[in-house]
Amino acid sequence: AQSVSQHNHHVILSEAASLELGCNYSYGGTVNLFWYVQYPGQHLQLLLKYFSGDPLVKGIKGFEAEFIKSKFSFNLRKPSVQWSDTAEYFCAVNAPRGSSASKIIFGSGTRLSIRP
Amino acid sequence: ETGVTQTPRHLVMGMTNKKSLKCEQHLGHNAMYWYKQSAKKPLELMFVYNFKEQTENNSVPSRFSPECPNSSHLFLHLHTLQPEDSALYLCASSQDQTDEQFFGPGTRLTVL
Numbered sequence: 342a343q344s345v346s347q348h349n350h351h352v353i354l355s356e357a358a359s360l361e362l363g364c365n366y367s368y369g370g371t372v373n374l375f376w377y378v379q380y381p382g383q384h385l386q387l388l389l390k391y392f393s394g395d396p397l398v399k400g401i402k403g404f405e406a407e408f409i410k411s412k413f414s415f416n417l418r419k420p421s422v423q424w425s426d427t428a429e430y431f432c433a434v435n436a437p438r439g440s441s442a443s444k445i446i447f448g449s450g451t452r453l454s455i456r457p
Numbered sequence: 458e459t460g461v462t463q464t465p466r467h468l469v470m471g472m473t474n475k476k477s478l479k480c481e482q483h484l485g486h487n488a489m490y491w492y493k494q495s496a497k498k499p500l501e502l503m504f505v506y507n508f509k510e511q512t513e514n515n516s517v518p519s520r521f522s523p524e525c526p527n528s529s530h531l532f533l534h535l536h537t538l539q540p541e542d543s544a545l546y547l548c549a550s551s552q553d554q555t556d557e558q559f560f561g562p563g564t565r566l567t568v569l
Contacts, residue, residue: 373555383562384459384547384560384562385549386559387557387558387559431500436555444502445558446502447499447500449499
């Protein structure tokens with residue numbers, strides 16, 4: 342069965358610090374990978390996604406994520422965070438079209454707090 | 458604004474009430490989803506509809522009953538709920554079941 346682990350439940354950083362949020366998944370086949378963000382009082386929205394190709398994916402607002410197949414990981418990074426990055430971040434995994442396991446699974450989320 | 462709307466935004470109901478949540482998407486997507494978001498718990502997928510057909514029921518209690526009359530509308534009918542059902546209920550849609558999802562703002566449900 343698929344599963345997604347986000348080990349950091351709450352991360353607190355100062356502005357301009359570098360960020361890395363961990364995401365590990367368990368599924369033996371090809372996967373589609375997503376990071377979603379939920380800003381305070383707003384709806385969930387897509388930050389970036391990986392389907393195939395270059396394992397280093399760039400998203401909105403300066404975020405990027407790297408898919409490392411051998412480690413079953415898809416960690417989210419940003420070199421210099423801003424106060425406006427305060428939000429909850431969710432990693433998600435599903436299998437591509439035609440696969441037997443196409444149900445999307447979300448991680449438990451990581452709450453990011455940025456000190457001004 | 459994501460193109461996915463949900464009504465009502467807030468709902469308070471007693472355990473014996475019957476109510477419905479509504480979701481509408483204006484994106485021409487084929488798949489629609491209901492999720493439950495509770496404090497300190499992972500986002501829980503409840504139901505998936507693809508081309509109006511239910512393709513996923515994630516062991517959801519029968520007091521939650523989904524309805525998808527067409528690809529643009531999704532309902533969640535509620536009856537005899539429990540206080541532990543209080544949560545934020547999110548609707549989402551996507552072009553197909555493997556693509557990125559667009560989420561609505563959610564309905565904050567409180568069961569007394």
